[in-house]
Amino acid sequence: MMRTASIWQRLTLLLAGVAALLSLLSWSMVSALAREAAERTQDNVLAASATIIAETLRSEQGEVRLELPYAAFSMLGAISEDRVFYRVTAEDRLLTGYADLPAPRPPASGTGRVGFETADYRGEAVRMASITRQILAGSAPVAVTVTVAQTRAGVSAIASALSRTAAMLSVAFFVVAVGLSAFAARASLRPLNEIAAAVARRGPSDLRPLRRKAPAELAPLMTSLNRLMERLGSSIRRSEDFIAEAAHRVRTPLATVRAQAEVALRSVEDDDTKQRLRRMIRAVDESSRSAGQLLDHATVAYRADDLARSRIDLADLAARTTAALSPTAALRDIALRLDTMPAEVTGDAVLLDNALRNVLDNAIKYSPEDTCVTLAIRRETGTARISVTDEGPGLGDGADGDLTERFRRGANAEGIVGSGLGLTIARDVLVAHGGRLELGAGPDGRGACVSLVLPLS
Amino acid sequence: MRIACLAVVLSLWAGVAAAFELEDHARIDGTGPRVLRIVSTADLEVFAPYLDAFHRRYPQITLDYSVASSSDLHRAIREEAAFDLVISSAMDLQFQLVNDGYARSHQSEHAEALPVWARWRDQIFAFTTEPAVVVISTERFAGLAIPSTRQELTAILRDNPERFLGAVGTYDVRESGLGYLFATQEARATDAYWRLSEVMGRLDPRLYCCSNAMIDDVDSGRLALAYNVLGSYAADRLAGGSGGRLQILRMSDFSNVILRTAFIAHNASEPEAAGWFLDLLLDIGLRDTPGPWPLPPVGDGSGDAGTVFGPIRLGPSLMVYLDPLNRQAFLSEWMDAIVQQ
Numbered sequence: 001m002m003r004t005a006s007i008w009q010r011l012t013l014l015l016a017g018v019a020a021l022l023s024l025l026s027w028s029m030v031s032a033l034a035r036e037a038a039e040r041t042q043d044n045v046l047a048a049s050a051t052i053i054a055e056t057l058r059s060e061q062g063e064v065r066l067e068l069p070y071a072a073f074s075m076l077g078a079i080s081e082d083r084v085f086y087r088v089t090a091e092d093r094l095l096t097g098y099a100d101l102p103a104p105r106p107p108a109s110g111t112g113r114v115g116f117e118t119a120d121y122r123g124e125a126v127r128m129a130s131i132t133r134q135i136l137a138g139s140a141p142v143a144v145t146v147t148v149a150q151t152r153a154g155v156s157a158i159a160s161a162l163s164r165t166a167a168m169l170s171v172a173f174f175v176v177a178v179g180l181s182a183f184a185a186r187a188s189l190r191p192l193n194e195i196a197a198a199v200a201r202r203g204p205s206d207l208r209p210l211r212r213k214a215p216a217e218l219a220p221l222m223t224s225l226n227r228l229m230e231r232l233g234s235s236i237r238r239s240e241d242f243i244a245e246a247a248h249r250v251r252t253p254l255a256t257v258r259a260q261a262e263v264a265l266r267s268v269e270d271d272d273t274k275q276r277l278r279r280m281i282r283a284v285d286e287s288s289r290s291a292g293q294l295l296d297h298a299t300v301a302y303r304a305d306d307l308a309r310s311r312i313d314l315a316d317l318a319a320r321t322t323a324a325l326s327p328t329a330a331l332r333d334i335a336l337r338l339d340t341m342p343a344e345v346t347g348d349a350v351l352l353d354n355a356l357r358n359v360l361d362n363a364i365k366y367s368p369e370d371t372c373v374t375l376a377i378r379r380e381t382g383t384a385r386i387s388v389t390d391e392g393p394g395l396g397d398g399a400d401g402d403l404t405e406r407f408r409r410g411a412n413a414e415g416i417v418g419s420g421l422g423l424t425i426a427r428d429v430l431v432a433h434g435g436r437l438e439l440g441a442g443p444d445g446r447g448a449c450v451s452l453v454l455p456l457s
Numbered sequence: 458m459r460i461a462c463l464a465v466v467l468s469l470w471a472g473v474a475a476a477f478e479l480e481d482h483a484r485i486d487g488t489g490p491r492v493l494r495i496v497s498t499a500d501l502e503v504f505a506p507y508l509d510a511f512h513r514r515y516p517q518i519t520l521d522y523s524v525a526s527s528s529d530l531h532r533a534i535r536e537e538a539a540f541d542l543v544i545s546s547a548m549d550l551q552f553q554l555v556n557d558g559y560a561r562s563h564q565s566e567h568a569e570a571l572p573v574w575a576r577w578r579d580q581i582f583a584f585t586t587e588p589a590v591v592v593i594s595t596e597r598f599a600g601l602a603i604p605s606t607r608q609e610l611t612a613i614l615r616d617n618p619e620r621f622l623g624a625v626g627t628y629d630v631r632e633s634g635l636g637y638l639f640a641t642q643e644a645r646a647t648d649a650y651w652r653l654s655e656v657m658g659r660l661d662p663r664l665y666c667c668s669n670a671m672i673d674d675v676d677s678g679r680l681a682l683a684y685n686v687l688g689s690y691a692a693d694r695l696a697g698g699s700g701g702r703l704q705i706l707r708m709s710d711f712s713n714v715i716l717r718t719a720f721i722a723h724n725a726s727e728p729e730a731a732g733w734f735l736d737l738l739l740d741i742g743l744r745d746t747p748g749p750w751p752l753p754p755v756g757d758g759s760g761d762a763g764t765v766f767g768p769i770r771l772g773p774s775l776m777v778y779l780d781p782l783n784r785q786a787f788l789s790e791w792m793d794a795i796v797q798q
Binding site: 122 | 556557577578645772774776777783786
């Protein structure tokens with residue numbers, strides 16, 4: 001399965017990106033507004049100052065008179081530590097103030113209105129407010145312009161202080177938003193995780209459709225999943241049926257053939273025919289056995305993919321399997337000896353029984369008549385060992401691995417019915433259970449010893 | 458004289474001699490080639506301990522100290538005279554120079570430690586707070602009640618014209634920047650100023666350029682009363698031993714408190730040394746105990762006990778009375794009251 005970034009990560013990252021963008025946007029907006037507000041405050045104070053000065057203008061003996069009011073300047077000093085400049089002109093004649101202060105633009109709509117302008121003066125940016133008033137001096141009205149200017153350090157200081165505060169708030173907002181995004185992403189993915197958990201919790205053969213409430217977005221997935229399980233269920237049922245059918249179809253005619261052959265064997269006198277019939281019976285036995293083992297193998301392959309896990313006492317299992325095989329052993333005067341102790345493992349009882357039966361069957365098959373097959377169970381550290389020892393010809397020099405390959409038979413197997421699948425089945429079962437199959441010689445180097453090693457539960 | 462190596466050269470200094478008139482000049486030679494030029498309104502006797510202290514701490518720097526009146530000093534700086542550190546008690550003129558860009562910024566621990574009202578931007582710094590006081594001759598006031606408000610003082614002057622005729626001294630505000638500052642701030646704060654001025658005007662008052670000259674004349678008995686004298690100079694004189702001939706009065710109705718300020722000139726050739734001197738002044742100004750220094754500390758802004766008025770604020774409003782039109786109007790009113798010609 002190819003893994004890409006999780007939906008939760010993607011969602012969180014996306015939401016965090018949006019939050020960062022919004023934080024940045026709000027910070028820049030607040031900063032701009034703060035500067036605007038600070039500038040307007042300064043403009044208002046400058047306008048008030050210029051207006052107060054303009055209001056003291058009066059005419060005295062044909063001359064324009066003026067007295068700078070104290071308040072006009074103290075109010076400028078109250079808002080910031082900015083440098084202050086001023087100029088009062090009558091028409092183009094300087095009455096008082098800084099002669100070189102830049103000339104203000106005439107206010108947009110005539111006299112009586114305050115006009116604002118920003119200019120450079122004495123190496124610093126200044127904000128200027130100008131107001132023009134008509135004063136009757138002598139016979140003609142004179143336009144007197146009052147200009148008050150102030151540097152902008154205070155505005156910048158206020159704006160940057162507010163901007164810093166806004167930046168801190170934005171960062172805090174961002175952090176909270178990221179936290180909430182992570183939470184929201186997790187919350188919205190919860191139904192998906194719940195469905196996944198519900199599927200994972202199911203037993204190996206539980207193919208019932210999922211019946212739980214799902215959000216609209218997950219409904220198609222649920223439907224598809226249920227449909228898939230339905231198809232899988234019917235496919236499994238079909239192959240189970242097929243296996244059962246095949247076993248039946250193969251074994252029943254073979255049994256009939258064998259029975260008929262036996263009857264024929266008893267009724268014929270001719271030695272040559274008897275010999276042929278015996279060979280036929282052996283071939284039928286072999287086929288029947290092979291069919292059984294093929295079915296076993298198929299069952300193992302199918303069940304091992306989806307292993308059941310129940311607690312099994314190996315001593316019980318060994319007793320049952322041994323009991324099932326004892327008639328076969330008795331036929332050849334082979335004694336089955338049990339030497340067990342309780343050992344509990346976790347696994348599929350059907351499969352383990354199958355594996356043990358195949359191993360025991362092998363042992364019985366390869367043992368000479370009137371000998372003994374011993375089944376012993378021992379607990380070791382973390383594992384349980386079932387060893388099946390016979391007094392037969394042994395496994396020869398063939399490496400262990402070769403013998404557990406499918407359809408491979410040992411060098412000493414001449415003349416014995418077998419398909420070569422027995423040890424393969426046993427090994428597959430053990431591997432599926434996390435165990436292993438060990439092949440070796442019996443005590444004193446005689447016979448064979450096959451051990452099934454399983455982890456203890 | 459506390460400085461042995463002090464060479465006093467009266468008004469003979471070349472350089473800016475043409476630009477303005479030096480009242481006094483002193484030079485303390487240092488071991489190195491660097492020269493720190495200070496221009497100040499403070500008399501040499503008052504300022505010598507500060508020069509001494511600096512010389513002890515930075516012996517490598519030669520100190521060049523010029524004394525000028527506040528208006529002359531103001532004019533000289535406007536004409537770009539070559540000074541590093543500018544010190545004056547006329548805070549309005551100082552403020553205007555800084556506002557108009559004749560100062561350079563100075564940042565230091567000491568500057569940070571100053572209360573906000575004692576500095577403006579990071580360019581002008583106050584290192585003293587000094588009240589304006591009335592100095593009287595105890596001998597010539599014998600038998601009279603000691604006034605504590607302007608109203609009482611006005612009444613005493615009005616009721617005893619024969620005793621005070623020609624024996625009242627005050628600043629000539631046309632010449633003295635500090636006198637002008639005292640007068641304008643007082644006129645703004647209390648109506649009693651003009652009534653008092655008119656009464657003084659009828660007594661043919663003597664007009665002075667400087668506090669010290671006034672104190673001298675009160676000490677010698679030529680004056681019965683000197684109005685608006687810098688309290689620090691008077692206190693210094695009192696401490697120097699006046700034999701009980703002098704008495705300092707603080708008006709309880711209103712009392713001007715000025716800040717003596719310093720700034721580093723924008724064209725300073727030794728801004729670093731000027732910064733050291735400034736920090737030394739601020740360090741002394743921020744002291745908690747009186748110590749051996751002739752000028753009072755900055756304090757907490759409440760002035761001395763007995764006044765409820767804080768110091769005059771450093772701010773653009775100080776420039777209002779410096780406006781030529783306002784100055785003209787004020788001076789003509791003042792002349793009407795005091796000179797009465």
